[in-house]
Amino acid sequence: MSTTYHFQTVKHIVHGPHSLDQLADKLALLDRPVRRIALITQPIMEQKGVVARVVQALAQHDVQTLVVRDVEPEPTIENVETVFAGQIAPFAPDAILSIGGGSVLDAAKLFAVRLTNEEPLRQWLGVDLIKRPGVPLVLVPTTSGTGSEVTPNAIVTLPDEELKVGIVSRHLLPQLVILDATLTIGLPKPITAATGMDAFIHALESYISTKANPVSDMFAMESMRLIGANLVEAYQNGDSLPARQAMLMGSMYGGLALTAAGTAAVHALAYPLGGMFNITHGVANSMLLPHVMAFNLDAIVDRLASVAHALQIARHDDSDQAAADKLLARLREWTAVLEIPQDLRQFGVSEAHLEPLAIAAAKVKRLLGNNPKALGHEDIKAIYQRLLP
Ligand SMILES: NC(=O)c1ccc[n+]([C@@H]2O[C@H](COP(=O)([O-])OP(=O)(O)OC[C@H]3O[C@@H](n4cnc5c(N)ncnc54)[C@H](O)[C@@H]3O)[C@@H](O)[C@H]2O)c1
Ligand SMILES: [Fe+2]
Numbered sequence: 001m002s003t004t005y006h007f008q009t010v011k012h013i014v015h016g017p018h019s020l021d022q023l024a025d026k027l028a029l030l031d032r033p034v035r036r037i038a039l040i041t042q043p044i045m046e047q048k049g050v051v052a053r054v055v056q057a058l059a060q061h062d063v064q065t066l067v068v069r070d071v072e073p074e075p076t077i078e079n080v081e082t083v084f085a086g087q088i089a090p091f092a093p094d095a096i097l098s099i100g101g102g103s104v105l106d107a108a109k110l111f112a113v114r115l116t117n118e119e120p121l122r123q124w125l126g127v128d129l130i131k132r133p134g135v136p137l138v139l140v141p142t143t144s145g146t147g148s149e150v151t152p153n154a155i156v157t158l159p160d161e162e163l164k165v166g167i168v169s170r171h172l173l174p175q176l177v178i179l180d181a182t183l184t185i186g187l188p189k190p191i192t193a194a195t196g197m198d199a200f201i202h203a204l205e206s207y208i209s210t211k212a213n214p215v216s217d218m219f220a221m222e223s224m225r226l227i228g229a230n231l232v233e234a235y236q237n238g239d240s241l242p243a244r245q246a247m248l249m250g251s252m253y254g255g256l257a258l259t260a261a262g263t264a265a266v267h268a269l270a271y272p273l274g275g276m277f278n279i280t281h282g283v284a285n286s287m288l289l290p291h292v293m294a295f296n297l298d299a300i301v302d303r304l305a306s307v308a309h310a311l312q313i314a315r316h317d318d319s320d321q322a323a324a325d326k327l328l329a330r331l332r333e334w335t336a337v338l339e340i341p342q343d344l345r346q347f348g349v350s351e352a353h354l355e356p357l358a359i360a361a362a363k364v365k366r367l368l369g370n371n372p373k374a375l376g377h378e379d380i381k382a383i384y385q386r387l388l389p
Contacts, residue, residue, distance in 0.1 A: 005213040007260045010150055012176045015249070017241060020099075020140060020180040023054060024061040030095060030136040030175050038066045038093040040108040042073075042100040045142065050099060050183065066091045071107040074164070074274060074281060077121050077156040080107050084114050095136040099183070101195070102146030102281070105139050106154040109172040112137040121156065121167070127366070130169040137174040142183045143195040144234075144247035146281070147202055147255020149177045155281070163275040163360055179252060181245040185238065192235050193338035194282025196247055200227045201285050202254035204293075206261035207307065208300045209370040216261035219253045221310050226250035228311040228330075235338055264371040266292045269383060271367075272360035277347045286340040290331045291386045297324060299373040304328070344387040351388060354381045 012029050014022060027034050037058065045051050046069065055065045068087050072079045088096075088111045096115075098108030110121060112134030124130050139149040148154075154167045187195075203223035206216045227250035233243040269292065270284035279287075297304065304324035308314035313330055314323035335342065349357075358380040362368070368375060375383075 002211045002213045002261075005211070005215060005260060007215045008152075008170055008173065009256060009259065010173050010175065010177050013150075013179065013252070014177070015179040017182050017245070018180060019178050020050070020054070020183065021057070023138070023140075023178060024057045024063065026176060026178070027061070027063070027095070027138070030138070032094065032136060034063055034095040034136065036064050036066070036091065036093045037095045037097050038068055038088050038091055038111065040068045040071055040096065040098040040100070040104045040111065042071075042104055043069055045099050048186070054099065066093065071104050073103045074155075074157055074278075075103055075107050076159050078159075080110050080156060081121060083107070084111055088115070093135065095138065096134070097138045097140070099140040099142060101141070101143040102148045102155075105141060105146070105148040106156070108139065109137060109148070109154045109174070110156075110167065113169070113171050124167045124169070125165045127168045128170075130167070130171045133171045136176075138176045138178070139174045140178045140180065140183070141248070141251070143187060143191060144184055144244070145195050145199055145251035147199060147251050147253075147258065149174065149179075150252055150255040151259050157275055159275075161275070162272065163363070164271040166366065177252075179248050181241060181248045184244045184248060185241065187238065189235055189238065190339070191282070192238060193340060194280060194286055195251075196227060196231045196234060197286035197289065197334065197338065197340065198282040199247070199251035199254040200224060200231065201266050201289055202258040202263060203227070203250075204307065205263040205266055205370070206254075206257035208296065208303050208372050209261040209264050210372060211261045211370055213260060216257045219260065220257035223250045223253035223257055224307055225310050226253065231334065232337055262370040263367055265296070265368060265375055268364035268367040268371070269361045269380060271364050272357050273344070273347075273349075275360065276353070276357065277344075277349055279347050283341060286335065286338075287342065287344070287387055288383065290328060290335060291383045293328055293331060295375070295379065295383060296371070296373050297328065342387065343389060344384070349388065354384050354388075357381075357384050
């Protein structure tokens with residue numbers, strides 16, 4: 001447990017079903033007037049009619065909107081630069097809005113600061129390298145999710161290095177977040193499973209992080225409690241607004257927890273799977289979770305036991321070991337119920353890739369350093385090996 005810590009978060013969070021309808025009014029909360037806004041979104045939001053609704057509401061408030069739909073899923077650094085140069089910069093918006101999953105929220109965060117900073121994105125890879133604050137940023141997540149709406153992080157893929165890398169800066173925090181769970185109704189089952197697991201992993205990794213602290217613990221616990229109670233329901237009954245709302249809140253709490261404490265080895269080992277084999281972020285993390293936690297178990301039995309109690313899956317007279325074992329069993333159970341892939345071979349991975357995967361994962365030092373147990377090269381390889389049954 002870390003005794004010194006720093007916590008900073010977003011200025012305004014608006015929450016509730018249909019709260020997106022308040023968007024145009026809530027723009028008044030931003031620290032400067034908005035007349036031209038770039039909306040970074042995904043095609044699905046157009047198909048659902050969300051984009052047309054927002055553009056019309058903004059027009060009624062004399063705000064002109066440029067709709068940007070060319071950010072790729074899990075974007076490469078080149079894709080973000082190209083969309084910036086081709087669409088965002090020429091439009092010169094005075095604010096950025098994003099409605100979508102983590103892929104577009106992350107790109108939107110980078111566009112907002114790219115408008116006020118000259119350097120190419122490559123110079124920002126790492127922590128605290130962005131000099132000036134960006135234009136006002138409004139984020140509306142539609143997966144539950146990355147928690148990106150409340151984190152100071154943006155993740156980009158570097159194809160030449162076959163890796164995903166984080167850009168971390170307080171200037172990436174938005175001024176306004178709108179959490180409207182109605183937007184997540186209809187999220188397909190595999191995405192509900194993968195993004196829901198990702199959110200849970202943010203909380204669990206923050207809770208066991210070497211940087212865990214009282215602030216991150218509070219958000220992590222509430223996140224895991226909400227997700228633990230609602231993930232399977234949201235997956236099996238995707239129209240349930242209460243379950244979707246709990247997942248959206250759980251995902252935001254997960255983002256707050258990771259902002260305060262950081263993720264760890266699950267995320268570190270997931271990055272090369274995304275970078276080398278295009279396995280989506282949530283799927284890569286979900287596949288790794290049970291195996292990384294089994295590796296960590298002896299170092300964090302007490303913490304895993306606390307999580308099992310919060311999820312109400314342990315008896316009060318269970319030993320810590322028994323309770324922690326029940327949590328690991330629950331994680332394996334989720335993997336089966338949520339139909340998370342179990343075999344990396346289906347993504348083109350073979351034994352020959354174990355060595356390069358382990359070398360790439362070892363480079364993700366920022367996250368490996370948060371893990372409660374050190375991972376050597378052979379440990380990392382052994383974890384990947386478990387996903388080649
Ligand atoms: N910034 C952070 O703190 C942070 C944290 C974790 C992950 N990430 C990054 O976020 C990205 C992943 O984001 P994601 O998991 O949200 O997925 P995503 O944004 O890539 O979206 C996945 C798919 O879901 C679709 N989709 C989104 N909302 C939908 C809805 N309501 N209904 C139907 N379809 C919908 C999208 O169009 C897309 O096809 C990765 O690049 C990852 O590295 C960032
Ligand atoms: Fe994640």
